[in-house]
Structure formats: structure tokens, C-alpha cells
Amino acid sequence: MRKLFYPKLAANNIKKNYKTYIPYIITCVITIAMYYIMQSLAKNNGIGSLVGDASIQYMMKLGCRVIAIFAVIFLFYTNSFLMKRRKKEFGVFNILGMEKKHLSRVMFYETLYIAAGSMAAGVFFGIILDKVMYLVIMKLMGSQVPLGFYIAWEAMLITAKLFGIIFLLLFIYSLFQIRLSKPIELIKGGNVGEKEPKAKWLIALLGLICLAIGYFIAVTTKNPVAAILLFFVAVILVIVGTYLLFTAGSIVLLKLLRTNKKYYYKANHFVSISGMIYRMKQNAVGLASICILSTMVLVMVSSTSSMMIGLDSIMTARFPYDMALYYTYDSEKSYQEGMVESGKITQNIDQWLTEKGTPATASAGYTYLAFAALQQQDFFSTDLQQIDSGLEGVSNLFVVSLDEYNRVTGADKSLSSNEIMVIGNRKAYDYDQLKVFDKSYDIKERPDEFLGNGFIAANAVKSYFIVVDSEETIVELYQLQKEAYGDNASGINYCYGFDLNADDDTQIQIVHDLYQQLAESGDNVQIESRANMHVGMMSLYGGLFFMGIFLGVLFVMATVLIIYYKQITEGYEDKQRFEIMQKVGMSHEEVKRSIRSQILTVFFLPLLMAGIHIIFAFPIIREILKVLNLTDVKLYIMCTVGCFAIFSAMYVLIYALTAKAYYRIVKR
Numbered sequence: 305m306r307k308l309f310y311p312k313l314a315a316n317n318i319k320k321n322y323k324t325y326i327p328y329i330i331t332c333v334i335t336i337a338m339y340y341i342m343q344s345l346a347k348n349n350g351i352g353s354l355v356g357d358a359s360i361q362y363m364m365k366l367g368c369r370v371i372a373i374f375a376v377i378f379l380f381y382t383n384s385f386l387m388k389r390r391k392k393e394f395g396v397f398n399i400l401g402m403e404k405k406h407l408s409r410v411m412f413y414e415t416l417y418i419a420a421g422s423m424a425a426g427v428f429f430g431i432i433l434d435k436v437m438y439l440v441i442m443k444l445m446g447s448q449v450p451l452g453f454y455i456a457w458e459a460m461l462i463t464a465k466l467f468g469i470i471f472l473l474l475f476i477y478s479l480f481q482i483r484l485s486k487p488i489e490l491i492k493g494g495n496v497g498e499k500e501p502k503a504k505w506l507i508a509l510l511g512l513i514c515l516a517i518g519y520f521i522a523v524t525t526k527n528p529v530a531a532i533l534l535f536f537v538a539v540i541l542v543i544v545g546t547y548l549l550f551t552a553g554s555i556v557l558l559k560l561l562r563t564n565k566k567y568y569y570k571a572n573h574f575v576s577i578s579g580m581i582y583r584m585k586q587n588a589v590g591l592a593s594i595c596i597l598s599t600m601v602l603v604m605v606s607s608t609s610s611m612m613i614g615l616d617s618i619m620t621a622r623f624p625y626d627m628a629l630y631y632t633y634d635s636e637k638s639y640q641e642g643m644v645e646s647g648k649i650t651q652n653i654d655q656w657l658t659e660k661g662t663p664a665t666a667s668a669g670y671t672y673l674a675f676a677a678l679q680q681q682d683f684f685s686t687d688l689q690q691i692d693s694g695l696e697g698v699s700n701l702f703v704v705s706l707d708e709y710n711r712v713t714g715a716d717k718s719l720s721s722n723e724i725m726v727i728g729n730r731k732a733y734d735y736d737q738l739k740v741f742d743k744s745y746d747i748k749e750r751p752d753e754f755l756g757n758g759f760i761a762a763n764a765v766k767s768y769f770i771v772v773d774s775e776e777t778i779v780e781l782y783q784l785q786k787e788a789y790g791d792n793a794s795g796i797n798y799c800y801g802f803d804l805n806a807d808d809d810t811q812i813q814i815v816h817d818l819y820q821q822l823a824e825s826g827d828n829v830q831i832e833s834r835a836n837m838h839v840g841m842m843s844l845y846g847g848l849f850f851m852g853i854f855l856g857v858l859f860v861m862a863t864v865l866i867i868y869y870k871q872i873t874e875g876y877e878d879k880q881r882f883e884i885m886q887k888v889g890m891s892h893e894e895v896k897r898s899i900r901s902q903i904l905t906v907f908f909l910p911l912l913m914a915g916i917h918i919i920f921a922f923p924i925i926r927e928i929l930k931v932l933n934l935t936d937v938k939l940y941i942m943c944t945v946g947c948f949a950i951f952s953a954m955y956v957l958i959y960a961l962t963a964k965a966y967y968r969i970v971k972r
Contacts, residue, residue, distance in 0.1 A: 310406070314413035324872065328382055329422055331865050335375050336426025336467055337433060338858055342367045343459035344434045367851050371858065376470055378862050381593070383474050385869040387481055408479055415478070419471035426467075427460055440850065511548030518542040522924040526731075527698065527766075531927035538924060542917060543596055550592035550909075590870050595910035597859045597866075598955070599917045602947050604859075606918075607925055608852030610943040611845050611934050618933045619841060623834035625668075625801030626811060629653065630830040632795040639779050639796060643671060646798035649829060653800070656821055662814060664802035670708040673778050675785045675794040676700055682735035686788040700767040701740070703778055709771045717771070723748040725771040730930060733768055741784045745772075811835035845932075860951075864958055867907075871962035875969030911955050915948060 318325050346364035434456070518541035525531045611618070631649060633642030650669055657663050677684035679699045706719050717725065724745040726733045738745045772778060778796070786793040804811055815833045822829050922944070926937060934940065 310409040311413045314410050314417060317410065318414060318417060324386055324869075325418070327865055327868055328386060329418060331382060331861065332379065332418065332422035332467075333426045333429065334861055335371070335379070335858070336423055336463060337430035338854070339368065339371045339375065339466065340427055340430030340456075340459055340463045341434050341437050342371055342854070343462055344430070344456035345437060347456055347459055364847075364851075367855065370855060372466055374858065374862070375467070376473075379470055379474060380477065382865060382869060383478065385873055387478055388873065407482055411478055411482065412475060415471055415475040419468070423464060423467055427463060430463070431455055437850075437854075505552070507548050507552035511545045511550075511552060514541045514545030514548060516545075518545060519920040522920050522922075525924050525927060527927065531924045532931065535924055535928060538921075542599075542921075546595055546913065546917075547589070547592040550595070550913075551588040555588075590866050591907070591910050594863055594866055595913045595917075597863045598910055598914035598951065599921075601856045601859045601863070602914060602918050602944070602951060603921060603925065604852040605856045606940070606944040606947040607929060608845075608849040609947070610936075610940040611929065611932060612849040613943065614934055614936050614939045615841065615845055617936055617939075618845075619834060619838065621935065622841075622933045623832070623837065625666075626803045626835070627815065627831065627833045628799060628801040630832075631798040631800075633798070639671075639775055639782075642796055642798070646671065646800075649798075650800050653818070656818070657802075657804075657814075660814065660817070662804050662806050662810065665805050667800065667802035668712045669798065669800035670704055670712050671778075671796060671798050672708075673703040673782050673785075673794065673796050674700060675789070677740060682737050682739055684738070684740040686741065686785060701770055702767055703770045703772055703781055705775045705778055706771055706773055707775070717749070719748060719771070719773040721773050721777070722746055723773065725749045725751055727751050727769040728766065729769070730766040730935065738768075738770070741781070741788070808835040808838065860954070863955075867958055868962050868965075870907075871966040872969070875966040879969055907959060911952060918944060918948065 342364055346368060518538040521534050521538040521541070525534050629649075631646050633639070633645070646669070654664060654667075675686075676698055677686050679685075679697045684699065684701065706717060709715065709725075710717055719725070722745055724738060724747060726738060726747055727750065733747070733750065736747055738747060772781075782796055804814070806814070811833055812835050815831060815836055818831060822831075922941075926940065929935075929940060
């Protein structure tokens with residue numbers, strides 16, 4: 305044979321099978337472009353120079369790993385559809401005299417063409433879109449966009465290596481399938497029917513158990529810190545449960561529908577149910593994959609978009625004042641001595657700000673005691689061993705005196721020695737009493753809100769603000785928690801927050817100068833500024849939003865391709881069946897109704913199941929978002945409902961388009 309025979313034959317094969325190859329090639333191009341963009345952003349010096357660059361670049365590196373894992377799994381999955389369609393063609397070549405080594409050469413050139421073309425196009429579009437993505441992420445973080453064109457040569461090399469290895473593995477896997485198959489098996493490979501699968505109740509039950517445990521973890525986890533740790537456990541259980549339930553449960557569902565004679569013995573239902581029940585074993589994996597990808601898209605986009613939209617409210621809750629100072633009293637000093645010293649620090653700061661020409665426009669200062677305890681209904685335990693093993697119920701107690709509360713809020717409340725007021729920052733306190741150490745306090749009032757405190761807002765676990773009758777009670781509680789915790793005991797703290805009539809740059813400079821002023825005076829005071837942290841928060845939330853949208857697009861593309869290949873593959877498998885049906889009198893309209901019945905019976909199950917996953921995932925995601933200071937539950941619900949509505953519309957549109965392609969294949 306001539307040397308160019310195999311390259312030409314490979315090119316003609318790709319051209320002839322363009323309906324199956326073009327979507328696959330487009331997927332490869334998009335995946336390569338996205339991986340290159342993510343690698344380029346991770347190594348971009350412009351991002352590396354930003355405030356909060358460590359968190360951004362960490363997310364970009366994490367995104368690279370996610371896309372790499374996704375590329376391996378998904379390209380192998382889609383390649384299996386291609387191989388199923390091509391087996392008959394390879395079988396014919398084998399019978400006509402081409403040995404398997406010749407088929408291997410054809411497959412080598414086909415893989416080479418696709419790999420070279422995909423990588424060239426992917427990197428090309430990646431370079432073009434890289435600047436756009438860079439502009440987007442800089443805009444999200446509120447940073448200035450530098451001019452110039454940037455090509456990440458290192459990212460290009462890493463991309464070429466990764467996808468070169470992936471395409472090599474795909475070639476070896478395809479070669480392995482051809483080598484082990486007989487010619488007759490290759491000819492029938494695309495049309496091999498399956499025996500009617502049995503209804504595997506045990507596997508279906510195991511899938512339900514996995515889902516139930518995953519849902520239980522998601523619904524019952526109330527501590528934000530525990531939610532982060534348990535979230536991935538719940539995700540794995542739900543993924544396993546989804547695959548098992550679709551594999552076994554879908555067969556059970558179809559068989560139950562078949563037993564319903566009124567439903568089953570109709571032309572459109574009979575054809576669709578009987579066809580799906582025989583190939584549901586291979587269908588189930590695709591349907592479960594669509595469900596998992598849909599859930600990922602909805603979770604990522606809804607949570608990151610709600611954080612980005614709610615950034616202003618998050619900043620207000622986290623930083624109630626433009627600046628806040630936190631001072632801890634020396635444990636050797638008395639409460640009154642600490643009060644006097646904190647008053648002097650506040651006076652000095654006010655004087656210094658006035659001299660700088662930026663006096664505080666609004667301010668509030670108060671003394672408080674803060675310590676952790678394990679909540680057991682209305683009792684708060686300070687046993688260290690119980691706290692270490694009971695992360696789920698850990699709470700922070702912030703205690704202030706009634707005089708401080710009335711002074712700062714302008715209220716005129718009164719309390720007896722055994723009465724307190726309680727305000728929960730994340731969860732309301734639902735009991736009539738509060739017991740800590742050997743004391744019991746009656747709840748007289750539950751105010752709606754309390755003094756702003758950024759440190760409290762930043763704390764991941766729930767906190768309770770407790771107003772007691774006097775300073776003596778605070779001192780007493782301080783001594784009791786010191787006895788309980790020893791070296792781990794908390795001190796009595798002073799918080800002073802104030803606003804400034806100055807722009808962000810001026811405030812950042814004031815913080816810098818104030819740090820130097822406090823260092824020279826020897827005062828051990830912590831300072832936090834809204835202006836300083838705004839860039840960091842924008843970097844974190846903007847980076848998360850970018851990642852959510854970026855990976856969401858990737859997973860939507862995967863969902864579209866899986867749906868497309870399922871419809872096309874099943875269209876060719878059903879073509880002969882529908883031809884027979886039409887020969888015995890089935891009209892084109894009845895064929896359409898049968899296709900519509902097939903879609904409505906099974907193919908919308910992934911969307912329905914994804915919606916159920918989102919509902920059960922809501923509680924644990926809400927707790928995780930609390931760690932990021934997003935406590936606006938209504939905003940998250942609105943974003944989730946909006947994302948689900950948009951995704952559902954896309955889902956319906958995709959199925960409508962692929963159903964038309966399916967119909968064109970099966971009609972005579």
C-alpha cells in the first residue's frame with residue numbers, strides 16, 4: 305500500500321463521520337482552551353501583584369486540577385460513543401482484508417489529526433480569550449486593567465503535555481478494544497442489543513441509602529466549620545447514590561410502567577418503554593452523569609453569584625465601621641484599670657485623627673468578655689474535652705454590661721441580678737433560661753440587633769451577645785472561665801469602631817500611619833479597616849464567582865454533548881426499529897409522539913433529580929456561606945431559583961434540538 309493511503313483514509317473517515325466527530329472535536333477545543341486560560345491566569349504576573357493574589361492564584365490552580373480531571377473522564381466518556389459508532393466500519397474493513405495492524409494505523413492518524421487540530425485550535429482560541437478572561441477577573445476585583453498582550457508559554461507547554469498524554473491514552477484504549485474484538489463483533493458492535501435487565505432492588509435500595517445518608521448530613525449539619533468538613537462526604541455519597549439509583553432504579557421504574565397496561569399499550573409509550581428498558585444499563589450512566597453535572601452547575605453558579613451580588617451587605621456586616629480597634633486588657637490589671645487604659649487609647653486616637661484632619665464622624669466603644677462554650681440546649685458547657693469533641697454545638701458568648709449597652713445604643717433598659725438580654729448573630733436563642741458554670745439566668749428580652757463587631761461577624765460559629773446587669777457580673781464570669789480554661793482563657797476586650805469622612809486611599813494611609821503610631825506608644829491594639837479589606841474581599845469573592853461561571857460553562861458544555869451523543873447514538877440504534885414500525889402502519893406523527901414520550905418518561909429525570917439534590921443541599925451550603933459572611937438566605941434562595949429556571953430553559957431547548965436530530969435519523 306502507498307504511504308499516504310492510511311493518512312488519506314483516516315481523513316476521509318473523519319470527514320464521512322462528521323456528525324459524530326465535529327461535536328467531539330469542538331468539545332476538545334473548548335476544554336483545551338479553558339485549561340490553557342486557567343493555567344495562564346494562574347501564572348499571570350498581573351494577578352500575582354494584586355492584593356489577595358494568594359487566594360486568587362490558589363483558586364486558579366485548583367481550577368486547573370478540576371479541568372484536568374474533568375478532561376480525562378469526559379473525553380474518555382465521549383470517545384466511547386465514537387468507538388461504538390465506528391466499530392461496524394472497522395469490522396467491514398477487517399473483513400475486506402485490512403488486518404488489525406492496518407486498522408491501528410488508521411486509528412493512529414485519526415487520533416493524530418484530532419489531537420493536533422484540537423490542540424492548535426484550543427490554544428489559539430485560548431490565547432485570544434485569555435486577555436478577555438483576564439479583563440473580566442480584574443474587573444470583578446475592581447482593579448485597573450493594564451494594556452498589552454500576554455502569551456503564557458509555560459501554560460501552553462503544560463497544556464500540550466497534558467492533552468498529548470490524554471490523546472495517547474485514548475488511542476491506546478481504542479486500540480485495545482479493536483485488538484480484542486473479532487470481525488463479526490466489530491460489525492455488530494454498534495447494534496449489539498442487550499438482554500432485558502433484571503430489576504435489581506438491592507442496588508436500588510443501596511442507592512437510596514447512600515442518598516438518604518448524604519441528604520441527612522446536608523440537612524442536619526448546623527455548624528459552619530463542620531459543614532465544610534462534611535460537605536465533601538455528602539457529595540461523594542450523593543454521587544454514588546445517584547449512579548446506583550439511575551442504574552437500578554430507572555429499570556425498576558420502566559418495568560413498573562410496563563405493568564400499567566393502560567399506559568404501556570399505546571403506540572408511543574409501547575415503543576419508547578420497550579426500547580429504553582433494553583438499553584437502560586448504558587443509558588443510566590449517561591443520565592446520572594447529566595444529573596451530577598447539572599447539580600454542579602446549579603450549586604456553583606447560584607452560590608458564587610449570590611456572594612457577588614451580596615458583597616455590599618457582606619462588607620457592611622463584616623465591617624460595621626470604617627475602622628475598628630480591638631484591645632485586650634492585661635490579665636494582671638483590674639477591670640476598672642483596663643477601662644481607664646482603653647479610654648486613654650481611644651482619647652489618643654481621636655486626638656491623633658483630629659490632628660491629621662480626618663476626625664471620626666461616628667464612633668462607639670464598649671468593653672466585653674468573649675469565650676467559647678458547648679451549647680447543650682439551654683446549658684453552655686466549658687469542659688475542654690467536651691468542646692474538642694463537640695464541634696457541632698460550639699458557640700461564642702460575648703458578654704457586655706447593661707451600662708455599656710445603654711450608653712452605646714441610647715436605650716434605657718433595666719435588669720436584675722439574675723436577668724439577661726440575649727441576641728443571636730446567626731441563630732435566635734429559643735430558650736427561657738441560659739445556664740453557664742453554676743449559674744442560671746432568666747431571659748428578659750431578645751433585642752433584634754446589637755453593637756457592630758467585625759471579629760464576631762467573621763467568626764464561623766454562631767455567637768450570642770449577652771447583656772448582664774453589671775460590670776461585677778462580667779468580672780465574675782471572667783474569673784470562672786479563667787478557672788475552667790486556664791492558659792486558654794480569654795481576656796476582657798475593648799472594641800472601638802469609628803467612621804471617617806475620607807476616601808479609601810486616605811483610609812488605607814491612615815491605617816498605615818496609625819499602626820506606626822501605636823507601635824511607638826507600645827499599645828498592643830489590633831486594627832481592621834474596611835478600605836484595606838475591600839480589595840481582599842473583592843479578590844476572594846470575584847475569584848470564586850469567576851470560577852463558578854467558568855466551570856459552570858464547562859459543565860454545561862459537557863451536559864449538552866452527553867445529551868447530543870445519547871440522542872444521536874440511540875437514533876441510529878432505533879432507526880431499524882422505527883422503519884419496521886412505519887412499514888406496518890406507524891405514521892410520522894406517531895413516531896414524534898413516541899420520541900416525545902421517551903424524552904418525558906426518562907430524559908427529564910436528571911433535571912428533576914438535580915432539583916431534589918439542590919433542595920437537600922441548601923442547608924449545608926447555607927452554613928458554608930456563613931463562613932464567607934453571607935447570611936442573606938433570601939438572596940441565596942432567589943439566586944438558586946433563578947439559576948434553576950435559566951438552566952431548565954436551556955435544558956428544554958437542548959432536548960428540543962436533539963429530539964429533532966433524533967427524529968431526522970429514525971424517519972424513513
